[in-house]
Amino acid sequence: MKPINRFVCCIFIIFFCAGCAQKKDASLDLPTIENASTKINGVSFVAAAxxxxARHIVALQTVHPNYVTVMPFGFIKGLNHPEIIYNQKRQWFGETYEGVAQYVNMLHQNGIRVMLKPQIWVWNGEFTGYVEMASEADWLQLEETYKNFILDFAKVAETENIEIFCVGTELEKFIEHRPAFWRELIAEVKTIFNGKVTYAANWDEYKQVPFWDALDYIGVNAYFPISDQKTPTVEETKIGWGRWKTELQTISDKENKKILFTEYGYRSVDLSGKEPWRSDREMTSINLKAQANLLEGLYKSVWNEQWFAGGFLWKWFIANDKVGGARNTQFTPQNKPAQKIIAKYYGP
Known part of the structure; x- marks a missing residue:
């Protein structure tokens, strides 16, 4: 850095400190998170190489999100393996410290806030909810490596002025066996990171999470079964949400916290509302209408509820021109009728 005179330096410090004293939201031309009339209209960003x-941002802005989830992954070799590997050179750029910072800076420059959501990926794609150690020594090693993983990214979140940080995703057995560890981890995250903090519980797990009182939002990956119909209508979808809305509001009232859908979405296949969590390749019957109807029914059912903070659509790829489309059966809404539905409800 080139030297500057003392007077200029003092002026810089005065303005810098004044800016730090303001809320983080002041840096973006968006309403504050606490504004009850404002929902988190988010998408889950898939990290890339x-x-x-700018062209990626232009494509993203077609659906008018005010939030994006950035998701760096850590990897473990199996459900009983205690070591997490992360921020490696062989990982995709978007999963590294450098990549997260670059993504966040670009998003912030374009008026989009960020939730940072570090996640575990088990080799062979096994479900993280079943991660469970066989011995006390392995539990202690997992705790140590997971803490390092989360705290390292919490430091990135604070440095980059990220708005929300997620301490974990769908780790049911880990929480069941080690609840004290999680409270300690959350407390330590809060000594590093000054934004909002949540945890992403699976749809059938969130009622058992014992530490919602320590967090800012009740995070739910909202893959609730909604309909047994091959192509549910919007009205059938709204009816299907009735039971879950009552349950979610009850938990929100009990904990005095708003519900945040840390993930939500549907595949463009037949029966996509029956078991929305399914990501296997066995479901091959393309059904674009089902995906669009289910999303519209969700927006009409929950988005305006007072207990609801908003949500993050699963999922969005940065290379918009190379994904989705009429022959795609996966969760992305890109280049499908569902994209227009999201733009309609996320839009101004």
Whole structure:
């Protein structure tokens, strides 16, 4: 850095400190998170090998999100393995410290806030809810490596002025066996990170999470079964949400916290509302209408509820021109009728 005179330095410090004293939200031309009339209209960003560019932002803005989830992954070799590997050179750029910072800076420059959601990926794609150690020594090692993983990214979140940090995703057995560890971890995260903090519980797990009182939002990956119909209508979808709305509001009232859908979405296949969590390749019957109807029914059912903070659509790829489309059976709404539904409800 080139030297500057003392007077200029003092002026810089005065303005810098004044800016730090303001809420983080003041840096973005968006209403504050606490504004009850404002929902988190988010998408879950899939990390890529490439950096984030202006053309990626232009495609993203077609659905008008005010939030994006950035998701760096840590990897473990199996459900009983205690070591997490992360921030490696062989990982995709978007999963590294450098990549997260680049993504966040680009998003912030374009008026989009961020939730940072570090996640575990088990080799062979096994469900993280079943991660469970066989011995006390392994539990202690898992706790140590997981703490390092989360705290390292919490430091990135604070440095980059990220708005929300998620301490974990769908780790039911880990929480069941080690609840004290999680309270200690959350407390330590809060000594590093000054934004909002949540945890992403699976739809059938969130009622058992014992530490919602320590967090800012009740995070739910909202893959609730909604309909047994091959192509549910919007009205059938709204009816299907009735039971779950009552349950969610009850938990929200009990904990005095708003519900945040840390993930939600549907595949563009037949019966996509029956078991929305399914990501296997066995479901091959393309059904674009089902995906669009289920999303519209969800927005009409819960988005305006007072107990609801908003949610993050699963999922969005940065290379918009290379994904989705009429022959795609996966969760992404890109280049499908569902994309227009999201733009309609997320839009101004």
């Amino acid at each position: 490439d950096s984030l560019s």
